Amino acid sequence: MKTKLKNRQYFSSTLRNDLVSELDQLHKDTGIPKSKLLDQAVELLLKHHQRRIKGCY
Template sequence: MAESVLVNRTRFVSSLKNELVPQLNKLSEETRVPKSRLLDEAIEDLLKKYEKKNG
């Protein structure tokens, strides 16, 4: 089976605390926002937070 080509995204592998996974799944289901988009938002917020500290 051929691997899908991502044009506007980069695939990476990571892990989460076990207790965060069901919470992320629930949030994604309730908001109907894909988990990848929720993770984008979380990373953007984290980068802004540390940019202020290091800026």
């Protein structure tokens, strides 16, 4: 049974193998959870495409 989350949603997708390896290494080097790194990546992508997003840091 999945834990109910207040501020997050489960999301499933796939990434290229090389991107997964780089994400894993970035996580190990920084200690930042992968979910937070992916949040940052999506925010940057949305900014790049000039979308308004809430709570952007």
